[in-house]
Amino acid sequence: MTYGARESEEGSGSMADIQVYGATWCPDCRRAKKFLSDQRVAFAWHDIDGDDAGLREVETRNGGKRIIPTVVFADGSHLAEPSNEELADKLGLARSAMQHVYDLVIVGGGPTGLTTAIYAARENLETLVIDSKGLGGQAGVTERLDNYPGFPEGIGGAELANRFVKQAERYGDELLQAVSVTSITDEGHRELDVETATGEHYHARAVLIATGSSYRRTDAEGEDELIGAGVHFCATCDGPFYKGSRELLVVGGGNSGLEEGLFLTQFTDTVVVVERGDRLRGSKLLQDKVENHAKMQVLLEHGVAAFRPKDGGSGKLGTVELEDLKTGERSERHPDGVFVFVGLDPNTGFLGDRIALDDRRFVATDQTFMTSVPGVFAAGDVRGGSTKQLASAVGEGAAVAIQIRGHLYRIDRERDEGIGA
Numbered sequence: 001m002t003y004g005a006r007e008s009e010e011g012s013g014s015m016a017d018i019q020v021y022g023a024t025w026c027p028d029c030r031r032a033k034k035f036l037s038d039q040r041v042a043f044a045w046h047d048i049d050g051d052d053a054g055l056r057e058v059e060t061r062n063g064g065k066r067i068i069p070t071v072v073f074a075d076g077s078h079l080a081e082p083s084n085e086e087l088a089d090k091l092g093l094a095r096s097a098m099q100h101v102y103d104l105v106i107v108g109g110g111p112t113g114l115t116t117a118i119y120a121a122r123e124n125l126e127t128l129v130i131d132s133k134g135l136g137g138q139a140g141v142t143e144r145l146d147n148y149p150g151f152p153e154g155i156g157g158a159e160l161a162n163r164f165v166k167q168a169e170r171y172g173d174e175l176l177q178a179v180s181v182t183s184i185t186d187e188g189h190r191e192l193d194v195e196t197a198t199g200e201h202y203h204a205r206a207v208l209i210a211t212g213s214s215y216r217r218t219d220a221e222g223e224d225e226l227i228g229a230g231v232h233f234c235a236t237c238d239g240p241f242y243k244g245s246r247e248l249l250v251v252g253g254g255n256s257g258l259e260e261g262l263f264l265t266q267f268t269d270t271v272v273v274v275e276r277g278d279r280l281r282g283s284k285l286l287q288d289k290v291e292n293h294a295k296m297q298v299l300l301e302h303g304v305a306a307f308r309p310k311d312g313g314s315g316k317l318g319t320v321e322l323e324d325l326k327t328g329e330r331s332e333r334h335p336d337g338v339f340v341f342v343g344l345d346p347n348t349g350f351l352g353d354r355i356a357l358d359d360r361r362f363v364a365t366d367q368t369f370m371t372s373v374p375g376v377f378a379a380g381d382v383r384g385g386s387t388k389q390l391a392s393a394v395g396e397g398a399a400v401a402i403q404i405r406g407h408l409y410r411i412d413r414e415r416d417e418g419i420g421a
Ligand SMILES: Cc1cc2nc3c(=O)[nH]c(=O)nc-3n(C[C@H](O)[C@H](O)[C@H](O)COP(=O)(O)OP(=O)(O)OC[C@H]3O[C@@H](n4cnc5c(N)ncnc54)[C@H](O)[C@@H]3O)c2cc1C
Pocket: 107, 108, 109, 110, 111, 112, 113, 130, 131, 132, 133, 134, 135, 136, 137, 138, 139, 141, 142, 144, 145, 146, 147, 148, 179, 180, 181, 182, 210, 211, 212, 213, 234, 347, 350, 379, 380, 381, 382, 387, 388, 389, 390, 391, 393
């Protein structure tokens, strides 16, 4: 498996070990592509609409039938219309752990979870990390990190994530990916149960919630249908598709929107930033860069009302309907692609009402990173009050590891002295 890889441009298939044949209008193709991207597996995408060689390949492999997606692997084998489970098995992803009882289960294998795992394993704590996507979290899908200490020239997000993974493996942590945790239950007697979507139950005396946050959507009409077909949330992942394009739209004038908008200028003639407020919200430094950049334009007090596909049934983005928020007037733009950066939501849905959350649904913790459930800790971007930066995620990962060590030491001592449950 290649960590840190992204979908390559159509037709440049020889660069990747895996070839995915499909069409933009095919929801199963989008699902398979998303699964591979989530696992950070490199693949080349072939849109068989208008690609005769790709279409022939699909028909030859499937006895004359046009079954998509058809996924061809480096060993020459292929899967037609594979489920995510079949893809995970083919990629050799471990989906269940070696044992069912651990000292510590870490939910989320981003920078926070992996740092805690490194610290915990060095303390000889048997530690299992479970991630629903690919290990490395948001850092793994970030093009370049320029503010992470120790790398004066900056470092690629995927490379840094791979280093975290290697270090955790070196200390003997067990790491699962493509497995979602669906609940955490206090079983009493200081035992916690972690259930996964694969139906496994893992028991531990301490659990860390390090599930980070997800991109927020605009919720404009047509957005869902056009995700991956013109509407994107990651410039690093999808920006290169727009090499040589005329115009890209960035929705959101905060730090992410401005940073990613500047990044996108290398692929296109014009980047238009659409911001609902009457001014940009990013840092002064970024605002200055945007203002002075010949390719950047800003449209204030506008919001996206709808995303509409091109005529002709290609399923690709054709028109973006914008609303002037002062006058209510609608106007149309026809960008080649749209990148949405309107904030993050914490990944806490799986916790139900078992663990106290703050008013923005981030996990509430005390000063020791402990949640409302004894033995369950939270750190990194998912924690209320965290700073949503890589260095602080890593810092919280280290700090919570020390708190967990202290907690386990205390409950062991109490058990030995016959105190408590
Ligand atoms: C585009 C972008 C650019 C950025 N650039 C910078 C930068 O330049 N500098 C900087 O300092 N920071 C940057 N950041 C922020 C930085 O990446 C985050 O602060 C950091 O990754 C947070 O780490 P985390 O481990 O807390 O969460 P995440 O990185 O979000 O990791 C959480 C992990 O939990 C997993 N997960 C979620 N739910 C479940 C579940 N139910 N079961 C199992 N696993 C689950 C997810 O798959 C994910 O892998 C950037 C972020 C983004 C999105």
